[in-house]
Amino acid sequence: MFPIGRLAKATGVKVPTIRYYEQIGLLPEPERTAGNQRLYTQGTLERLAFIRHARDLGFPLEAIRELLSLSDRPGQSCAAADEIARRQLAVVEARMARLAALRDALQRMLDHCASGTIADCRVIEVLGDHGLCAHDHGAAEAGHPA
Amino acid sequence: MFPIGRLAKATGVKVPTIRYYEQIGLLPEPERTAGNQRLYTQGTLERLAFIRHARDLGFPLEAIRELLSLSDRPGQSCAAADEIARRQLAVVEARMARLAALRDALQRMLDHCASGTIADCRVIEVLGDHGLCAHDHGAAEAGHPA
DNA sequence: CTTGAAGCTCTAGTCGCTAGAGGAATTAGG
DNA sequence: CCTAATTCCTCTAGCGACTAGAGCTTCAAG
Numbered sequence: 001m002f003p004i005g006r007l008a009k010a011t012g013v014k015v016p017t018i019r020y021y022e023q024i025g026l027l028p029e030p031e032r033t034a035g036n037q038r039l040y041t042q043g044t045l046e047r048l049a050f051i052r053h054a055r056d057l058g059f060p061l062e063a064i065r066e067l068l069s070l071s072d073r074p075g076q077s078c079a080a081a082d083e084i085a086r087r088q089l090a091v092v093e094a095r096m097a098r099l100a101a102l103r104d105a106l107q108r109m110l111d112h113c114a115s116g117t118i119a120d121c122r123v124i125e126v127l128g129d130h131g132l133c134a135h136d137h138g139a140a141e142a143g144h145p146a
Numbered sequence: 147m148f149p150i151g152r153l154a155k156a157t158g159v160k161v162p163t164i165r166y167y168e169q170i171g172l173l174p175e176p177e178r179t180a181g182n183q184r185l186y187t188q189g190t191l192e193r194l195a196f197i198r199h200a201r202d203l204g205f206p207l208e209a210i211r212e213l214l215s216l217s218d219r220p221g222q223s224c225a226a227a228d229e230i231a232r233r234q235l236a237v238v239e240a241r242m243a244r245l246a247a248l249r250d251a252l253q254r255m256l257d258h259c260a261s262g263t264i265a266d267c268r269v270i271e272v273l274g275d276h277g278l279c280a281h282d283h284g285a286a287e288a289g290h291p292a
Numbered sequence: 293c294t295t296g297a298a299g300c301t302c303t304a305g306t307c308g309c310t311a312g313a314g315g316a317a318t319t320a321g322g
Numbered sequence: 323c324c325t326a327a328t329t330c331c332t333c334t335a336g337c338g339a340c341t342a343g344a345g346c347t348t349c350a351a352g
Contacts, residue, residue, distance in 0.1 A: 005329060017309065035317045037330055053273045058248050061308070071270045081270055082256065089252040092245055099242045102204050106235040110228065121224035124217045127199045151298060166340065181348045183299055207339070
């Protein structure tokens with residue numbers, strides 16, 4: 001039985017994130033000390049490590065919720081878990097393809113940059129002119145910092 | 147002079163998004179009709195097309211804001227714009243490397259899936275066991291739907 | 293002149309956290 | 323046993339980049 005800080009250190013998940021996971025029901029409400037502080041067990045540590053690994057692999061929390069509920073019923077078929085992982089793989093591959101296109105477009109912009117004034121700047125030019133870009137009208141692969 | 151719907155159709159940017167861009171100062175406040183409806187010019191259309199292209203290339207709005215302010219001063223050096231694009235390229239490449247690692251980990255999980263019961267499921271197993279994963283402790287490349 | 297599409301403002305929700313305020317509890321050292 | 327430092331608590335608000343919906347007004351076509 002250890003407090004939240006030790007759990008955080010052991011799993012590499014930050015303290016507020018652990019509380020957030022509890023709030024959204026990914027982690028069970030733990031026991032408390034007389035002074036209302038959370039006390040965790042080894043079981044919860046393992047559950048959180050599972051979540052952490054899955055997050056590292058890019059699974060959204062909803063998929064992790066599903067995987068956890070599967071792993072709580074160990075006698076059943078593996079097919080559902082397999083399917084979730086397969087879907088995640090597809091997501092990752094799609095995102096990679098999209099990024100490869102972006103990288104190439106950026107590289108082309110930079111390759112041809114005259115390093116002169118803004119008026120001749122390929123970067124600005126490509127972004128401003130409809131005809132010069134690769135013109136992929138899928139969803140933007142943007143946002144979301146490291 | 148045309149209304150917001152036509153601007154949306156012409157650029158492929160949704161109507162609420164256009165209003166949002168105005169709200170955060172990426173687009174200027176347009177003229178209005180007597181009945182308070184927005185009226186846009188060709189200039190704004192081009193500005194919005196620029197934003198759209200840059201978003202498609204994954205530039206965050208703050209970088210776009212900077213690029214726009216650069217392109218408003220066409221006599222200056224291209225170096226700053228070049229630098230922004232270079233940074234974006236680095237971001238994209240880092241993200242790709244991260245995704246490649248995820249893809250490989252997912253692929254390995256699936257390759258070895260016994261297709262049996264949950265108890266033997268490689269997917270669950272890998273996520274639960276610290277020792278089995280590739281153990282890259284960078285930030286998660288997660289979230290963010292298409 | 294009526295109807296239906298398109299416009300308006302405003303608020304709240306999405307995802308997965310992160311940051312901060314303002315306080316209470318625990319723990320290590322003296 | 324007491325103090326000081328650290329950790330913990332709850333709560334609210336914010337990030338980026340939108341998206342959705344309520345409830346209303348204005349415009350264009352027939």
